[in-house]
Amino acid sequence: MDTIQAYSLMCMIRLFEEAIERLFLEGRIMGTAHTCIGQEAVAVGTAAALETRDAMTTTHRGHGHFLARGADPKRVMAELFGRETGYSRGRGGSQMMMDPSIGFFGANGITGGSIPFATGVALDAKLRDTGRVTVCFFGDGASNQGVFHETLNLAALWKLPVLFVVENNGYAMSTPTARGLANPHIADRASAYGITGVSVDGNDFFAVRDCVAQHAAVCRAGQGPVLLECVTYRLSGHSRGDPRVYRSREEEAAAWENDPILRLETRLKADGTLTDATAKTLREKAQACVDDAIRFAESSPLPDPASLQEDLFA
Amino acid sequence: MRSVTFTQLIRETLAAELRRDPSVFLMGEDIGVYGGSFGVTRGLIDEFGPERIRDTPISEQALTGVAIGAAVAGQRPVIEIMFMDFITLAVDQLVNMAAKLHPIYGRPCPLVIRTPPGGGRGYGATHSQSLERLFAGVPGIKIAAPSNATDASALLQTAIRDNNPVLFLEHKLLYPQRFDVEDDLPTPLPFGFARVAREGEDLTIVAWSHQAFIAERAAAQLAAEGIDAEVIDLRTLCPLDIDTLAESARRTGRVMILEEGPKTGGFAAEIAAQIMEHAHEYLEKPVRRIAGADFPIPSAKNLEAACLPAYDDILALAREWMG
Numbered sequence: 001m002d003t004i005q006a007y008s009l010m011c012m013i014r015l016f017e018e019a020i021e022r023l024f025l026e027g028r029i030m031g032t033a034h035t036c037i038g039q040e041a042v043a044v045g046t047a048a049a050l051e052t053r054d055a056m057t058t059t060h061r062g063h064g065h066f067l068a069r070g071a072d073p074k075r076v077m078a079e080l081f082g083r084e085t086g087y088s089r090g091r092g093g094s095q096m097m098m099d100p101s102i103g104f105f106g107a108n109g110i111t112g113g114s115i116p117f118a119t120g121v122a123l124d125a126k127l128r129d130t131g132r133v134t135v136c137f138f139g140d141g142a143s144n145q146g147v148f149h150e151t152l153n154l155a156a157l158w159k160l161p162v163l164f165v166v167e168n169n170g171y172a173m174s175t176p177t178a179r180g181l182a183n184p185h186i187a188d189r190a191s192a193y194g195i196t197g198v199s200v201d202g203n204d205f206f207a208v209r210d211c212v213a214q215h216a217a218v219c220r221a222g223q224g225p226v227l228l229e230c231v232t233y234r235l236s237g238h239s240r241g242d243p244r245v246y247r248s249r250e251e252e253a254a255a256w257e258n259d260p261i262l263r264l265e266t267r268l269k270a271d272g273t274l275t276d277a278t279a280k281t282l283r284e285k286a287q288a289c290v291d292d293a294i295r296f297a298e299s300s301p302l303p304d305p306a307s308l309q310e311d312l313f314a
Numbered sequence: 315m316r317s318v319t320f321t322q323l324i325r326e327t328l329a330a331e332l333r334r335d336p337s338v339f340l341m342g343e344d345i346g347v348y349g350g351s352f353g354v355t356r357g358l359i360d361e362f363g364p365e366r367i368r369d370t371p372i373s374e375q376a377l378t379g380v381a382i383g384a385a386v387a388g389q390r391p392v393i394e395i396m397f398m399d400f401i402t403l404a405v406d407q408l409v410n411m412a413a414k415l416h417p418i419y420g421r422p423c424p425l426v427i428r429t430p431p432g433g434g435r436g437y438g439a440t441h442s443q444s445l446e447r448l449f450a451g452v453p454g455i456k457i458a459a460p461s462n463a464t465d466a467s468a469l470l471q472t473a474i475r476d477n478n479p480v481l482f483l484e485h486k487l488l489y490p491q492r493f494d495v496e497d498d499l500p501t502p503l504p505f506g507f508a509r510v511a512r513e514g515e516d517l518t519i520v521a522w523s524h525q526a527f528i529a530e531r532a533a534a535q536l537a538a539e540g541i542d543a544e545v546i547d548l549r550t551l552c553p554l555d556i557d558t559l560a561e562s563a564r565r566t567g568r569v570m571i572l573e574e575g576p577k578t579g580g581f582a583a584e585i586a587a588q589i590m591e592h593a594h595e596y597l598e599k600p601v602r603r604i605a606g607a608d609f610p611i612p613s614a615k616n617l618e619a620a621c622l623p624a625y626d627d628i629l630a631l632a633r634e635w636m637g
Binding site for chain 1: 339365370371373375376377378379380381382383384385386387388389406407410411414416417418419420421422423453454456477478
């Protein structure tokens with residue numbers, strides 16, 4: 001993935017998430033969704049550093065990770081619309097999608113729930129000696145779950161090839177990290193398990209990409225796991241209908257100044273990789289991709305309730 | 315024929331499955347050199363090594379979640395939860411991940427969770443419970459609860475080869491029991507087929523796991539008194555063989571259900587309801603439950619006995635019905 005592709009992908013994820021927020025307001029999709037506006041550099045920077053054989057798990061805020069890993073936006077959108085063509089045929093919704101054929105093992109909507117799951121994917125890689133590295137995404141809130149600690153200990157004991165990537169986006173729903181973590185430096189927790197803990201600017205695409213590449217190599221060499229903290233900011237609300245009463249508009253305005261897409265665009269323009277005209281064209285293409293996805297989803301058939309009876313067991 | 319303990323045949327079955335399929339591995343607390351809290355896996359590490367007889371830290375949620383991830387990635391993990399009470403620590407992973415994999419994501423999850431429920435050993439309130447009821451209401455998890463060594467072996471083979479999460483109950487009072495079994499391991503037994511342990515015409519006793527073992531003894535004693543009891547050993551709770559239960563209920567018209575766990579909110583209540591739905595017009599007597607007390611299982615021997623279903627209550631109810 002070159003930097004232009006990364007920029008395009010980040011734009012597409014942003015536009016996809018903005019579309020989701022709009023579609024909820026318009027009542028065209030139901031249920032819930034958690035958008036990752038402001039965190040696109042973590043998803044795309046990580047995906048840019050991984051190999052085809054690698055794996056990824058996500059969180060309840062997972063559209064960006066999935067799209068960055070190569071998901072078909074049409075099928076992601078169809079899942080949000082509850083259609084048969086969605087990744088989980090309308091059974092999963094926003095938080096429950098998976099496509100192992102592209103090394104994407106999803107999430108289940110429980111905060112921290114995919115931490116041991118990802119580590120199991122890594123155990124399989126070790127048992128079969130496939131050289132696969134599994135990236136396990138979770139948030140600052142999940143780092144307070146008991147299973148985070150259980151799993152890091154176990155993964156460290158067994159030297160499993162799993163890269164724990166915590167997206168510290170400042171808030172666990174409404175609770176700021178300062179009120180949720182006794183030590184807000186999550187990377188420090190690695191030392192409790194004798195593994196490497198690193199903190200990186202999660203709004204810097206290049207920093208994320210290079211850091212993931214460096215530490216994925218450590219995991220691949222059998223010297224993992226590693227805990228990588230990407231410090232970012234959730235520009236969107238927690239979920240649909242979040243009035244964001246727990247933070248000021250001034251704080252948000254300052255955070256928008258640090259928008260990862262803006263930062264990448266500025267840098268690419270400065271080094272001559274990107275022009276205003278190209279940027280505009282790429283954004284328009286990304287918007288067309290999202291519009292296509294919405295059209296595809298809305299024109300897809302509803303799933304058949306009769307099919308549920310056959311699907312309980314494999 | 316030969317005589318073996320329940321423990322021995324489970325161990326032989328695990329070894330056979332480990333030999334048959336390299337993607338099968340065992341994982342749990344102290345299952346390696348120590349051989350498991352009840353000695354079921356003793357010696358397996360010598361043949362299969364620590365990668366496949368994998369000791370874990372005391373981290374039930376992590377080890378269960380790791381097993382689920384490995385299962386989705388292509389392995390066939392068989393995990394041991396040392397006492398069924400400890401499964402409470404892994405409930406999130408089982409309920410919110412394992413049970414959802416096929417119905418929601420369309421992905422197989424070949425996982426077996428072996429665990430010993432049950433009282434009778436004075437282990438107290440957190441090492442004696444029968445918690446299968448917690449999972450019976452979670453669609454997506456199969457539950458096997460054998461009462462004898464041959465069924466346990468046959469069902470365990472099926473469980474390991476199944477592409478779904480299977481909760482496999484090994485009642486701790488069954489472990490030391492000896493059973494006459496064939497020299498070779500039995501062939502795998504499909505789930506959802508109850509065993510008519512004893513045919514009878516007067517009344518039906520429904521049970522699973524150790525209670526089915528007890529029911530067979532009670533039926534033999536009742537036979538000596540001239541009461542002809544049918545004993546149905548469910549073998550699996552999910553799927554439930556309602557056809558065999560309903561047929562028996564229609565024929566005898568009298569059904570008692572044994573359950574070691576507390577009477578309130580138990581699986582016996584579910585069975586009673588299903589029998590009502592399928593056979594109520596044939597019933598001579600209301601369906602009755604003989605179950606544990608609605609009280610945490612105490613440690614003192616006499617208090618524990620007071621909280622577990624009483625053998626004599628089975629006899630008394632049969633005599634009351636047929637007297």
